[in-house]
Amino acid sequence: MLTQFLPSAPLRPYVQCYWRATGLAGEDAGGVELLHPDGATGLLFNFGAALERNGERVQGGCWIDSPKRRTARLKVGQELDLLGVRFLPGMGFPFVGEALSVLAGGEMLPGDALRRLELETLHERLRQMPDLAGRLAILEEYLQDRLRHGERAPPTLPAALEWLQRCHGQGSITALVDELPFGQRRLERLFQRHMGLSPKHYARLLRVAHSRELIKQGGAASSLTDTAFAAGYFDQAHFIHDFKAVTGFTPGGYLDYARRRYGGEAQPTVGRHR
Template sequence: MNRYFVIPRAELQPYVDRLWGWESELAQPMPPMLPGTGAELMFHYGDRVFLRSARHGVIDPGEAFLPGTRHGPCELLAQGRIGFISVRFRSGALRHFSPLSLIELANRPATAGEVWGDAGRQLAERIIQAPDRNKRVALLEDWLLACLARHGKQQPAIEAAIRALYYRHREVKIDALADEIGMSRRNFERVFREQIGLTPKAFQRTARFHLTLRNTLLAGRSDYLDAALAHGYYDQAHFIHEFKGFVGKSPTLFLQAAASMAHFYNPSIFSPDKVPFPR
């Protein structure tokens, strides 16, 4: 399996963590895609792939799709040669590129055609026909910049709230955060949900789960308790309860299975204080 990632152009870095992909001449088991605060837009140029989740069963997502993992995990089921490139959007950043709201996209997988119409379908076809990785990256970056110019939003208060809830998830309080950005709690919760597709509290919980599991898997450990406590879980029982809600099984069972396979988490490219802020 050949894995790779590309740091996007500077103009995209406040919104896109990386472009990344996997390639293999043979079908191989793919690790599950787990809930998080960002989003993936995947373009598959290998053989056919299916998407399986508890909520939607097994579906054919086409060549370009958003997996829709906000409320539960999903699996990619490769039917042969694997080849895909994916855009990993930062927390809440998909809204700057999508004509649809994140509420509309939160609960289900969606094809690029459903979201971007003919432009999404045409891009998927061009990605499939591209001769190499460099051309695919260039096509994606040009298209993303065009989407950003059309759909980008100037929302510094929401951007500040996203970063606080993600990087300071252990200590931040919703009332204090709303006051910090100059909004009432009720208005903050309404605007945040409209833009991000989750309430601030749900976003904070998802960030805590995501970062705990990410740190555990990147460390190559099956002992999760230290990471869970470091990210603000009260005790082991608290983390197990949250984990089952997000994944549908206990962390022990999941991590035992994960020890023998790869995962989709990556070390950060930027430290939290160096992540570019949208202009």
Template sequence: MDRPPLGKTRHRPAPTASRHGLLGVRARDFDLDRAPAAPDLAGLVERHWLVRWDLPDGREGSVSLLPHPCVNLFAAGGPVAVAGVGDKVFTYRYSGSGHVFGVKFRPGGFAPFLVGPVARLTGQTRPLAEFWGGADAAGLARDLAAAGPDLGALVAVAEHHLRAHRPAPDPEVERVGRIVRTLLHDRSVLRVDEVAARFGLSPRSLQRLFQRYVGVSPKWILRRYRLHEAAARLATDDGPANWSEVAADLGYFDQSHFIRDFAAAVGMTPAAYADACRRRVQPVSA
């Protein structure tokens, strides 16, 4: 008998990850496509994604990302890997022609597939074989390779294998999702203790819950989503920014805290980043 479906089948949960995160403004030499998860998997999977490129000989491209608080399963033509939450800017370099396909789990969504806290994956990339076994991981890699660079076919393969490894339902995943949606969407939330109180948790209990299910703290997520928004805003602003206004709009008490957080996460000040975006040059490197 099949296990009960994961997530809610009647509708897809609201987003728990922003659609920002790619850094810089350039003429893109790659295509990025996204697809929603099937309803029975949408409680755990935020979306599927596919990056494709076709560059002339001798040319190299790169893309930089300020990571989300999400675990990703991805395949780039070889063994399938699992990437934990990234703790710093990630730059991917590519040449020739190729593609990378990935499954972005919701914050907390990978925890039921994993024995132990998700925090042990933070900042790391590990072979999927460590979690599913060598034969099953190799089978997924083989089926994804056979699907080619077609997003619909890749999604069908990935979801077939996810269902084969369907974990038992875990109500804590849904609770983590509700909390993360609050951090993402509710601009009135400025402090983690406010979130803890809203969901009937002590700050310490909330911290433990997120280390177990997400891999980073609620404070980290709140700050990261605000910085995603800041980077997107700075990339589209035409003139000098009013930093006090930007900081206040993002929920910071003062502009110095905002500038310090942005520089620590992106590797350059907001002013330098905005200037690079206006000049349409790559603002970060690795």
């Protein structure tokens, strides 16, 4: 069971949600959850059994979930109990205090990787708090303190991200720069510092995410040719290449996966998972 919680008003420009995942491994998917890249970063705290990500056991109990370029496969055990913070794309920098280009790559960095964050101490405080409301209050207090002392993104970055998100990554970077008060080199530096990705790479993630949602919503009636065009691809080979490079599936393979998972029915968009 995945449950999401809204942050307090001061944190909403930065935090997508708090989330909690509990329960048993799903038999229909073999206990494997797909974690798709959305350009965001997060914090993750484990109170249950050990995790296995991309076929490797993840050591420790708390991590920085760094920006991913590819879909990760998380194998969940029989005692799933995770608590996480998911920042909005480009908004994790004030809390992490490190250029996201240094952290990018899709790995879950151990809690002690950045000592100044004291995530292991935070994990222990959360573990000692028996109820979820108390744990969320501890997270709120910690993040608000980090925000007070952190460097915030310039307002042009959220505007650039919103522009790309609005067109599902289909607009050209040149057209985006025309909307901004500075040039492409400055935009590239902003993205590397606050996203850990280039604008072009983030646009690619958005296009593939849009394709993925179109496939899920179309179900058994989904036409991959129509999906490619709707996602801004005019070349099937380019569509297949991008989709597989990000998700590890061909579009047809993901359609088969979606049919098995959702029974061929249209599905709503649910976060970044699956």
